[in-house]
Amino acid sequence: MTPTSTRPKSTLSVELNELLKSAEHFMTIKKGTFLFQEGMTAKELYIVRSGRVKINKLSSDGRELSLRICTKDEIVGELTLFSEDAKYLFNAVVVESGVVAVINKEELERKLFENSKLALEFMKWMSDHFRKTQTKFRDLVLYGKKGALYSTLVRMTNSYGRKTEDGILIDLPLTNQELANFCATTRESVNRMLNDLRAKGILSISKSKITIHDLNYIRSEINCEGCSAVFCSIE
Amino acid sequence: MTPTSTRPKSTLSVELNELLKSAEHFMTIKKGTFLFQEGMTAKELYIVRSGRVKINKLSSDGRELSLRICTKDEIVGELTLFSEDAKYLFNAVVVESGVVAVINKEELERKLFENSKLALEFMKWMSDHFRKTQTKFRDLVLYGKKGALYSTLVRMTNSYGRKTEDGILIDLPLTNQELANFCATTRESVNRMLNDLRAKGILSISKSKITIHDLNYIRSEINCEGCSAVFCSIE
DNA sequence: ATCGGAATGTGATGTACATCACAACCAAAA
DNA sequence: TTTTGGTTGTGATGTACATCACATTCCGAT
Numbered sequence: 001m002t003p004t005s006t007r008p009k010s011t012l013s014v015e016l017n018e019l020l021k022s023a024e025h026f027m028t029i030k031k032g033t034f035l036f037q038e039g040m041t042a043k044e045l046y047i048v049r050s051g052r053v054k055i056n057k058l059s060s061d062g063r064e065l066s067l068r069i070c071t072k073d074e075i076v077g078e079l080t081l082f083s084e085d086a087k088y089l090f091n092a093v094v095v096e097s098g099v100v101a102v103i104n105k106e107e108l109e110r111k112l113f114e115n116s117k118l119a120l121e122f123m124k125w126m127s128d129h130f131r132k133t134q135t136k137f138r139d140l141v142l143y144g145k146k147g148a149l150y151s152t153l154v155r156m157t158n159s160y161g162r163k164t165e166d167g168i169l170i171d172l173p174l175t176n177q178e179l180a181n182f183c184a185t186t187r188e189s190v191n192r193m194l195n196d197l198r199a200k201g202i203l204s205i206s207k208s209k210i211t212i213h214d215l216n217y218i219r220s221e222i223n224c225e226g227c228s229a230v231f232c233s234i235e
Numbered sequence: 236m237t238p239t240s241t242r243p244k245s246t247l248s249v250e251l252n253e254l255l256k257s258a259e260h261f262m263t264i265k266k267g268t269f270l271f272q273e274g275m276t277a278k279e280l281y282i283v284r285s286g287r288v289k290i291n292k293l294s295s296d297g298r299e300l301s302l303r304i305c306t307k308d309e310i311v312g313e314l315t316l317f318s319e320d321a322k323y324l325f326n327a328v329v330v331e332s333g334v335v336a337v338i339n340k341e342e343l344e345r346k347l348f349e350n351s352k353l354a355l356e357f358m359k360w361m362s363d364h365f366r367k368t369q370t371k372f373r374d375l376v377l378y379g380k381k382g383a384l385y386s387t388l389v390r391m392t393n394s395y396g397r398k399t400e401d402g403i404l405i406d407l408p409l410t411n412q413e414l415a416n417f418c419a420t421t422r423e424s425v426n427r428m429l430n431d432l433r434a435k436g437i438l439s440i441s442k443s444k445i446t447i448h449d450l451n452y453i454r455s456e457i458n459c460e461g462c463s464a465v466f467c468s469i470e
Numbered sequence: 471a472t473c474g475g476a477a478t479g480t481g482a483t484g485t486a487c488a489t490c491a492c493a494a495c496c497a498a499a500a
Numbered sequence: 501t502t503t504t505g506g507t508t509g510t511g512a513t514g515t516a517c518a519t520c521a522c523a524t525t526c527c528g529a530t
Binding site for chain 2: 089
């Protein structure tokens with residue numbers, strides 16, 4: 001698993017990472033379990049150290065909207081900070097076993113108060129994170145389901161893409177259904193759209209992993225040529 | 236204009252407001268002009284003191300997606316903080332003349348660094364703001380166009396609603412087109428949906444202002460009975 | 471190798487919503 | 501008052517996408 005990602009990632013700065021570390025204890029997480037569920041009162045947030053955590057939201061009629069897939073060094077549960085008696089807005093389900101660092105909310109708030117540098121970096125992280133989310137929803141809302149899928153593919157590529165001879169491999173097995181959950185659409189629609197792209201030679205799929213041959217085509221379809229890829233990720 | 240809003244608002248705390256004030260100069264803004272436009276390099280952010288500023292985004296084919304309408308004490312342009320060489324993601328167009336306080340980005344960052352209390356409160360504001368946006372997009376994506384409209388109505392009510400004898404008046408003239416822009420839909424669809432609601436006695440319209448007679452009906456349709464209204468606003 | 475469950479693929483049909491077209495209704499200006 | 505430009509209202513039609521139904525492929529467990 002060489003770090004041959006095609007684009008720079010906006011991760012936690014070293015300092016932020018180090019400082020957060022000092023306040024934490026660790027917890028192993030097992031595939032299929034929840035880190036937290038929507039509506040639970042939030043007392044802590046988490047930093048993924050290994051494994052994968054998916055953030056999602058269930059609609060009243062049982063459909064799932066996936067929002068993020070978080071791997072190493074991603075912060076989870078951040079939305080509840082600074083509001084007393086906050087409830088988690090989303091679910092965090094472990095999709096690959098691993099370890100998270102547990103950070104007590106109040107303790108973090110105290111640390112942020114005491115350490116201006118930490119506070120500033122944390123604000124920067126929040127701000128970046130906010131921008132990512134905003135642009136993602138914009139694609140979803142402005143460019144229909146195709147926009148949603150293409151946006152998801154671009155983000156997946158930026159987060160998990162690894163250069164190969166014939167394109168960029170999204171190094172994460174994905175079913176049609178899982179992609180559909182990110183797009184608020186159905187597996188059938190995703191299937192048809194992917195087959196169209198396949199027919200055009202834009203991408204190919206093998207062993208439920210997607211290889212993108214022509215990322216620019218996808219990016220141009222949703223007018224994201226100009227956007228800085230740093231904000232365009234799935235984490 | 237008595238402050239008979241039906242629900243508590245999450246505005247800037249007094250301290251935050253005061254501290255921000257010290258760094259600012261004022262600028263009058265005229266209806267129809269832009270505070271900033273998408274893609275411009277961002278050097279400052281703004282606090283609305285009077286008048287109204289609409290935040291929107293134009294799609295490549297000319298459709299408009301409205302995101303916020305900001306009045307007194309709302310922060311505008313906040314998304315560009317902490318990222319050097321940031322470009323504005325959206326447009327800010329003045330829809331009602333007034334005055335804004337101008338805050339230099341670098342100066343604010345310095346102030347936040349020097350004053351932990353300010354930093355903490357600012358983070359709280361960002362976090363609240365983030366939650367609002369997330370929940371709004373969720374309605375938009377999960378519950379279709381009807382969900383988008385109902386969500387917009389609830390938010391408008393929370394932000395501009397004033398109790399009257401026969402319901403809650405949204406004290407802001409709104410055309411079908413303007414509502415449509417908030418929902419990423421067409422004026423015709425909005426018109427039909429509003430007429431349905433009118434026929435059911437849920438709301439009524441006069442002089443392009445909406446009065447909601449049965450807010451609970453609308454809220455129940457998009458499953459937001461449980462949500463705290465503080466986060467459910469249009470600002 | 472073979473069985474069974476999950477994932478994929480693809481037609482037929484339904485439905486929500488956009489688009490088009492145009493009539494009716496204002497309210498402010500001439 | 502009449503004109504005019506913006507807004508509302510509403511049918512007819514088109515299109516994107518969801519839903520349903522079922523066949524096929526894939527893959528791990530026995």
